[in-house]
Amino acid sequence: MKFAILNGSPKGTAESVSMQYILYIKKKHPEHEYVFLDIAQRIKVIEKNGEKFNDIIETIKESDGVIWVFPVYVMLVCSQYKRFIELIFERNKEHVFKDKYTAVLSTSIHFYDHTAQNYLHAICDDLGMKYVGYFPADSWDLLYPKRRARWLLFGEQFIKAIETKQPTTQHYQKAQIREFNYEPGDFNQEKIDTQGKKILIVSEDTSDSTNLGKMVNQFVKSFSNNIELVNIYDIDIKGPCIGCIHCGYNHECIYKDKDGFTDFWTNRVMKADILIFASIIKDRYLSSRWKLIYDRAFFNNHTPTLIGKQLGYIISGPLSQNHNIKEMLMAHIEYQDSNFVDGVTDEFGDSSHIDSLLYNLGKQAVNFSVTDYIKPISFLGEAAMKSFRDDVYGRDRFVFLADHEYYESHGVYDTFPQNDERAKKMNAKLIPLLKIDKVRKKINMKQEFLKPFKKVLEDPRK
Ligand SMILES: Cc1cc2nc3c(=O)[nH]c(=O)nc-3n(C[C@H](O)[C@H](O)[C@H](O)COP(=O)(O)O)c2cc1C
Numbered sequence: 001m002k003f004a005i006l007n008g009s010p011k012g013t014a015e016s017v018s019m020q021y022i023l024y025i026k027k028k029h030p031e032h033e034y035v036f037l038d039i040a041q042r043i044k045v046i047e048k049n050g051e052k053f054n055d056i057i058e059t060i061k062e063s064d065g066v067i068w069v070f071p072v073y074v075m076l077v078c079s080q081y082k083r084f085i086e087l088i089f090e091r092n093k094e095h096v097f098k099d100k101y102t103a104v105l106s107t108s109i110h111f112y113d114h115t116a117q118n119y120l121h122a123i124c125d126d127l128g129m130k131y132v133g134y135f136p137a138d139s140w141d142l143l144y145p146k147r148r149a150r151w152l153l154f155g156e157q158f159i160k161a162i163e164t165k166q167p168t169t170q171h172y173q174k175a176q177i178r179e180f181n182y183e184p185g186d187f188n189q190e191k192i193d194t195q196g197k198k199i200l201i202v203s204e205d206t207s208d209s210t211n212l213g214k215m216v217n218q219f220v221k222s223f224s225n226n227i228e229l230v231n232i233y234d235i236d237i238k239g240p241c242i243g244c245i246h247c248g249y250n251h252e253c254i255y256k257d258k259d260g261f262t263d264f265w266t267n268r269v270m271k272a273d274i275l276i277f278a279s280i281i282k283d284r285y286l287s288s289r290w291k292l293i294y295d296r297a298f299f300n301n302h303t304p305t306l307i308g309k310q311l312g313y314i315i316s317g318p319l320s321q322n323h324n325i326k327e328m329l330m331a332h333i334e335y336q337d338s339n340f341v342d343g344v345t346d347e348f349g350d351s352s353h354i355d356s357l358l359y360n361l362g363k364q365a366v367n368f369s370v371t372d373y374i375k376p377i378s379f380l381g382e383a384a385m386k387s388f389r390d391d392v393y394g395r396d397r398f399v400f401l402a403d404h405e406y407y408e409s410h411g412v413y414d415t416f417p418q419n420d421e422r423a424k425k426m427n428a429k430l431i432p433l434l435k436i437d438k439v440r441k442k443i444n445m446k447q448e449f450l451k452p453f454k455k456v457l458e459d460p461r462k
Pocket residue numbers: 009010011015016017018019070071072073074075076107108109110111112113139241242243244245295298
């Protein structure tokens with residue numbers, strides 16, 4: 001059998017951890033042919049040179065199975081791989097993928113690997129592929145005999161699925177895109193005073209020819225003072241993240257002096273009080289250009305850079321049909337310690353309704369910013385920081401030295417393993433008591449939980 005291996009690591013086959021997993025399957029099953037295609041690393045030439053792109057398409061056409069292999073980058077695939085996926089649709093090559101058996105392997109530290117896997121699953125369904133399954137490996141799984149055996153079994157099941165023409169289920173409906181032309185109305189409301197708050201809109205489009213551009217421009221009109229608007233194509237970005245991890249030592253990107261991204265992020269994004277990110281939906285995520293921004297912002301590694309900011313979204317496209325995107329956007333806000341204001345899309349209602357939502361977004365953002373309102377985080381942010389904390393404290397400390405220093409100096413390790421004084425006192429008092437049967441029978445745990453709340457509710461000073 002012939003397998004097309006679509007490598008989504010910017011490091012290429014030679015240096016990619018993910019590809020070691022494929023090399024292992026190859027070692028165990030040398031009877032098959034494996035064609036390694038370094039998609040992410042060579043995206044520039046693949047996009048520019050039609051022949052190179054067509055060669056890849058030809059290899060896929062001739063293959064019995066397609067394996068998507070990638071490192072998780074900021075909850076998804078890297079921007080380069082995302083661009084390749086966009087090219088498949090832009091160049092109408094979906095038919096080549098139709099009915100091909102496929103499996104998906106990611107390697108990562110399990111930080112939002114499920115959203116990356118969901119993304120690729122939806123893409124496979126959109127392409128009409130026979131999706132056999134996914135394998136969300138931890139980067140180091142191959143080094144452990146039991147985990148290695150699990151991976152081999154997965155590979156063999158995939159091979160068997162093709163041999164036996166196993167039926168496969170589809171999980172994602174095609175998104176329905178509404179035909180709708182947003183026409184902004186005359187602005188006749190009282191303009192919003194920014195009250196000294198800095199507002200920055202970072203947008204995919206700033207023209208008046210698309211719904212997104214028009215929504216963004218209408219939003220700008222809501223304010224009586226100047227606010228900043230940046231088109232993401234105007235940011236000086238020389239290249240995508242290449243996964244070198246030089247930033248791990250001191251939070252400095254290797255592109256720092258070569259392009260304007262570090263300056264953009266540090267001096268514009270990080271200095272704003274209110275951020276509005278505006279994008280279209282392209283396939284099952286935002287555009288690859290937006291992904292490029294998220295990836296390049298990784299030079300700050302696992303430290304939050306948007307603490308205390310108000311964040312809103314203006315989106316054109318079927319966001320409500322892509323819950324996976326919402327989850328990533330919300331998680332990003334939460335682990336950055338910022339606050340979600342609202343997301344306005346062009347999916348529902350008429351133009352005047354959208355006008356009112358945009359106005360409200362501006363009003364709410366300023367109100368929240370002035371009152372320093374930050375919602376508590378949910379599981380998305382809580383789990384994110386705990387998983388970062390464990391990894392940076394442990395196995396990845398030597399890689400992310402700058403994170404480790406930040407975590408030490410900013411109290412991230414204070415709650416680790418457990419430095420919660422209130423919890424310590426409670427455990428010291430209650431655990432010995434709860435070992436006594438008589439006490440266990442007598443104690444009403446529900447009432448015990450409420451005791452500290454009573455103090456707050458009954459104390460007029462609180
Ligand atoms: C820019 C960047 C972003 C990353 N984002 C994530 C992430 O969101 N979740 C995660 O679990 N791992 C993340 N990682 C870790 C990689 O997924 C992991 O190290 C992977 O095994 C690398 O595979 P490769 O050598 O094939 O590129 C990231 C690494 C880099 C360089």
